[in-house]
Amino acid sequence: MRAKLFKHSVLTVGVIAAMGTAISSNAANVTYDQNNAFKVRNIATATYKVVGNDTTQTAESNEVTVNVTETGAFSLIPTSVDNDPNDDLNKDQNIAPKAGATVNFNHTLKNDGNVADTYQVNIGNASNDQFDYAIAKSIITYQKVDANNNNIGGVETVANGGNIALGAGESAKITIAATTDAARTVGKNGILTVSATSAYLNGKGQTATASNTDNAITTTPIYAITKSAVTNLGTRNIDLNNANAYVDYTISVTNEGNADGTDVTIEDALPNGLMLIKNGEANYTAPTIKRNGTVVNITPSVTDDKITFAGVDIAKTQTITVTFRAKKSTNASVTSDFVNYAVVKDDVDGDGTFDLIDNSGDKTLNGTPENNYEDSNLPADRDGKDNNDNAAVTPTSQNRELTITASADKEVALQSQNNVYNYTITNKGSDVTEAANPGEVLFTVLPTDDNQKINIGQVFVDANNNGKLDNGETILTANPNNQYDLNQAAPNGLVSAKGNTPAGSVVIGVVVNTNGSGSKKSPNVTDIGTSEKMTITVLPQTVINGTPAPANVNTTSTTTMQGIDLDKFQAVAACGTAPTAITNWVTSDINATAGACIFYKLEAINTFTNTQINNVVLSDTLKSTTYQNDFASDTSANSPVATPSINGSLITGTFSKLVGKEVGNVYFSAKISQTGTN
Structure with a gap:
């Protein structure tokens, strides 16, 4: 709505003219006097009749003369209310910014002389401002008043360049409704010039124009x-x-x-x-x-x-x-x-x-x-x-889903270190970041069936996903409940996929070490083929952004110790029998007589499924027997047979390799001898 307007004042010029010499002038008035502007002469006459005489008699007085002085004077005074009523401006009036807005500028035109006069009123735009008024659309009205400030007639409209006639002592209260054609921005200033020109003074060749200045500021809230x-x-x-x-x-x-x-x-x-x-x-x-x-x-x-x-x-x-x-x-x-x-x-x-x-x-x-x-x-x-x-x-559309990829089961040596399992935990949800803060997502790495010869070592972030614990990679620390915090592994959390941004994931490495035994001497069992299953479980803990935690997910990996499963078989037969011809091999105790021959088979099985074992050396030291120089060997998968090495009572057979699940046999015999020499 329209705000309360600030007021302006205008420059005033008054001019008083009389015939003769200019006496004084200032910003408000100019006075010009002329003595004997014209003479007023008068002679009185009389007619009469004398009683008894019907003839009309006449009489004529002496002539009297009055020398008349005319004064032409007027003022144009700005009368809009502003913050400085004593200056000579209609200053800083308010005008709305809308196209077609109007501001009223008030002036008083007064005939201060002793003769009737006509005044031409003109308005125009100044050149040093920020907007123009639509002069042709602006309306000039006035109300004539007498010397006692009483209205004479009603409000009249005068065109720009039109005339206002005033008798001596009369005034015209002028209102200029200045109109704008264009909208304006806040604070823009528009200046209007106003002038009145005296026909009387102009006709006398004297200063005849008084001018005022109006300005309005575009006033609006923004x-x-x-x-x-x-x-x-x-x-x-x-x-x-x-x-x-x-x-x-x-x-x-x-x-x-x-x-x-x-x-x-x-x-x-x-x-x-x-x-x-x-x-x-x-x-x-x-x-x-x-x-x-x-x-x-x-x-x-x-x-x-x-x-x-x-x-x-x-x-x-x-x-x-x-x-x-x-x-x-x-x-x-x-x-x-x-x-x-x-x-x-x-x-x-x-x-x-x-x-x-x-x-x-x-x-x-x-x-x-x-x-x-x-x-x-x-x-x-x-x-x-x-x-x-x-x-x-x-x-x-927030949805929470965490997945974990399984790592392949491993067959490892009985004595081994740094066997690494890699698990990828991925945020498969939508519009949510998982593990952005500590405690939001935990995970555990625990054996399902504990094997004392198989141990879980470090849990770490495999940053380059190479299956090794490299220098500089983050080793994770479990809390007292053996839980790891996914935020420690991914401090910025795992974002969900969006556009060209892939789903956030992190690779967790788990180191497993073994300390198994391959001896069957006592208690006649080895750790070959024994295993331990390890379970890694992702445990979302908290509500995130109003969405409850999704279900736990887990995967398992099994570590199985493999190697050479070695068995020794024996049989008693006549000396000179080919060792490979023996079929009644046993591992139990048997009976024999002095002078007989004992036949031995050393059976080495590579228990790995697909892993080759190289340089398998089988050795046996004879006691109370004499080697019969009949070493033999075979393999089940066409690997080279064992190469013999005989050094007194030490019988050695070396296989260059045994592939996965391959069996390598070494055969030989020895004659029973209490002295070991015959």
Whole structure:
């Protein structure tokens, strides 16, 4: 609405003219006197009859003469109210910024002389200002008054360049309704020149024109609008999978103009997919409106998707703050565009129609362009700059899912170190970051069936996924419950896939060491083929952004100790029998007589499934027997047979290799001899 106007004054020039010599002049008056401007002569006559005489008699007086002095004088005085009534200007009057706005400039034209006069009145635009008036559309009216300030007739209209006739001592109270054709921004200055020219003085060749100066400042509120949003997550993301998700909006409107705003309307129409939370619904908070932090008693008009505060007064420099809460509607989706703008409307010129329309995005909305009267060249606290940068809300459809990839089971040597299992933990959810904070996701690495000869060593982050614990890689530390924190492994958390950004993952390495035995001497069992199953379990702990923790996931890996399973078989047969011809091999005790031959088979089995074992050396030291020089060997998978080495009672056979699951045999015999020499 229209704000209270500031007033201006105008330059005044008065001129008094008389015939003769100019006596004095100043900014208000010019006096010019002429003696004996004309003479007034008069002779009296008389007619009469004398009684008794019918003849008319006449008489004539002497002539008397009056020398008349004429005074031509007038003043043009600015009379609009402003902050300095004693100056010579109609100064800094207010004009609304809308095209067609009008400002009234008041002047008093007075005939201070003793003769009737006619005055030509002219108005025009100055050249050193910031906007022009529409002279042809501006209207000049006046009311004549007598010397006692009583009206003479009614209000008259005079054209620009038209005449006003005044008798001596009469005045004309002039009002110039100066009109503009174009809209203007705040603070723009327009200057109007006003002059009156005396026909009487002009005819006498004397100074005949008095001039005034009027100016008006474009006066309007302008509004700096800032809108922001924050969801229940403390971000600007709203989770469409969370029935309790909401958005809190804040609108700040500061009047940075040079006029107060009255009956202002502040409104916000929500985008498709969002709706206001109504009283009685879950997560409802009442909308608020405050002026400089103090509550304003205005009840908003609320529909499903629009909130309006009407009748808001915003004085210069004041800030109005509005808050309200919204939630998703049934048609919301992750493709919804949750960007909208706060709108401020004001009827600056008071004609009943909003002419100031401003929004927080400084853009055309729904086909309606902005008309905010702002001047971006003004300082930051007066330019009405708007900001919608923090008002956009991103819809997400949050889903939580963590996966872990299995690592292949391993066959390892009985005595081994640094056997590494790699597990990849991946965030397969959507619109959520897992393990962004400590304690949100834990995991454990524990044996399912504990084998004392198989031990879990370090748990680490295999940053280069090479299956080795390299220098500089992070070794993880378990808590007292033997739980590891995924945030320690991924300090920034694991993001979900979005666009060209892949799902976040981290590779966890687990070192396993073995300390098995291959001896069957006692208790006649080896650790060959024994194993331990290890389980790694991912344990989501907390609700994240309103979404509950997903189910635990796990995978297992089995470590099996393998190597050479060595058995020794024996049989008794006649000396000279080919060792490979023996079929009754046993591992149990047997009986023999002195002088007989004992046949031996050393059986070496590579128990690995696919791993080759090289340089397998089988050796046997004979006791109370004499080697019979009949060494033989075979293999089950065509690997080279063993190479013999006989050194007294030490019998050695060496296989260059045995492939996985291959059996290598060494055969020989020895004659029983108590001395070991015959």
